Amino acid sequence: MALLDQLDEAIDSASRYVASRMTASGRFIGGCEARPLETALFLHLENVLGEDASTAPRLAAYCRRFLDEPTGVSGGIDAILSTLICRRVLGDGLSQADHAALTAGLARFDHPTHRRKRLFFNVILAELGAVAPPELVFPAAAARQPNNQLWVSVILTSLRILLAGLHDRVDAISRDEIAFIVDNQGADGGWEQHVLATIVALIALRRAGYRGPALRRGIDYVRRQLRDDGGIPFIADEDVWVTCLSGYVLAGARPSTCDLNRVARYVAGLQAENGGWAYSEGVRQTDADDTCVALAFLSRHDAVGHREAIRRAQWYLIALQNEDGGFPTFVRGAPSEAEITAKAIIAMRSSSAAAFAGRIRRAWRWLATAQREDGSFRAEWKLCATYPTLHVLSAAALFEGDAAAERVRSRTLEFLRRWRRPDGGWGLRESGGELHLLSTAYALAGLAMDRDGLDRIEFSRSLALLLEMQGSDGGFHGSGDSLGPRPFVYDVPLLASVYSLLALSYSRAALLRHIQRSVDERDRATPQRAWRMVGGL
Structure with a gap:
């Protein structure tokens, strides 16, 4: 079976698996292990x-x-x-x-x-x-x-x-x-x-x-x-965040798999008075992470129908931005965090690029200063060092040609390429160790968003490895990497499938780019071969 056909089947089955966790209210049940x-x-x-x-x-x-x-x-x-x-x-x-x-x-x-x-x-x-x-x-x-x-x-x-x-x-x-x-x-x-x-x-x-x-x-x-x-x-659940993320991923992968209108209504109905979202029903503390993902989902699914919720979420986010240009998770004045700042860039760009241009530039400048010498970022809410890079590269893909974004992007790419294992996957640490499903999904999704992520052979090997990790039920099952309170790890089982589906969806677009590039190179070479044949006559 051709890789593209295999990928389409995997996306179909993973989408069905994720969608099966949706309830009648539009909420996705993510679970949280003991x-x-x-x-x-x-x-x-x-x-x-x-x-x-x-x-x-x-x-x-x-x-x-x-x-x-x-x-x-x-x-x-x-x-x-x-x-x-x-x-x-x-x-x-x-x-x-x-x-x-x-x-x-x-x-x-x-x-x-x-x-x-x-x-x-x-x-x-x-x-x-x-x-x-x-x-x-x-x-x-x-x-x-x-x-x-x-x-x-x-x-x-x-x-x-x-x-x-x-x-x-x-x-x-x-x-x-x-x-x-x-x-x-x-x-x-x-x-x-x-x-x-x-x-x-x-x-x-x-x-x-x-x-x-x-x-x-x-x-x-x-x-x-x-x-x-x-x-x-650790917590009863984080189903509001899981629902926003699942809706966003399904909207980009297989939007017909479930009723995304119902999901969007559920999400919009949980917006707090301050314009933000909390991680679970009944939680009063709103945060930038949930709000960014909710904003990105509503903007992708129906920006017109949810314009009032989107506007309030935008105001919530910009009020959180620190003086240094970065974004914290919970309150303005707390330390800025790379993955949250990158998510905020994506949310602002996807909902209204022109209105937040200045704030986005400040956020990119902060990311440039927060990037470590090896090209990585401090991982705040996940154990995997590849998690922040997914969001940074996803944000950079929206700003091709921007000098600040390009500098951060190139160093992030070098980091991921250097960490890549010989088998095409990624572990938790650069020094080696076992292959880690979520670390691989984060890295592959980030690289697939980038025009220069991996060459076609490397990319195909990494994608094939992720496909091998898919279960017979269509889902992906591996150890969790969420942190709370840091440094304690907890596991929300559905996230392995959601992020793997995200990687597959992004990889499909990347694979089509590789195919189109090969076609373009062949077409450019065709006139030259024809000229040589004529000259030989």
Whole structure:
């Protein structure tokens, strides 16, 4: 079978697989797999409460299976902490070697949020009795900064309460702190569909001696998140984001596969008053990531019919742009991020190129300064280093001839070509390692968007490799690479199929370009051959 025919069949079956996850409302169900961190912490809470042991055996069994065969972690501090927390909750002590590994792992963790994350790690381990509690050094006001996401403020307030309790300083816990946590509980019993924040809040309320109804509602909420394997996930779902992305990809691949009008109505109906979108139903915190993808989808599908939602989303986005020209995820003034900035460029360009020309130029200048020497970018919300490059190259494809975009583009291409494995795929790291499905899909999709991505032979080899990874059900199934809270990995299973479908769709256009280029080269050579034949006569 010719590669183009094989590709068309793969796109058809992948589109059907993704579309099958759409509900009657237009929402796509992405799922979110369980992982050891939340499972172990909820087991700890169940153990200290001792009220209902019905879920505890399943939670404990999940933790034991993880210790026997660690899966779903990224290595490094993720693996170290997940392992130590599971062992501690199951009753094991920590050895001197464990403490040394923990110290070394924390020292290697490098991120702008490292202070906050180290506080989280240390307080949780202290709550489990694994380490001595750190000092209670930050005031209540520091836990609720205006620039914090709501779940961050809930977690930090909970950590303050835990520290006060661990130091026998219950007098340091104010009624206002308890009220802040309780008042921000959702009607379903969770906090912002953020299961980790919910569990930490419940542990803190229990430590503070709170026995009100919020505790029972929260416990019931977490129990409802119990997965078939006996584990607890990081979040309930991120289906708003998954729906926006799925709609955008299907609109470009096979728009007739499902009712995209219904999807668009669902998405538009969830727009917040401020013009943005949140990652899941019932979440109040809007963000640039969801808004960019929603804006791109609505603009692609029906820009006229959704012009009011598009206009409000545009204003939301431009209000987030930082002074440096980049875009953060949640609030203006937070560090700008490469993948979010590239998505914002795409969203602004696809919805109204002329109106945002100046802002787009500033965004490209920031991307040029954020690009590392090797051509890569810091990966913020995904483990794969190829993820930001997908969005940067997708943005650059819309700005051919722009000097700033061209500089960023050329260095990004060099990075991806250098990382490419001999088999045509990409792993998680440049140093090698196993082939990774999502890393390959991101890289191939980005290169397929570029006119000079790969030559035809290289491109065909990479595409054939991705096609080999397609399942018999039409979907793609591999390990997740989403991060939250960084550096912990979580898995939304549908994303492997959505991003692989995106890569296949972009690859089809790239393959047609390669074919057309070959035809053009042949046609240019034909008159010369004819002239030589005439001259020979």
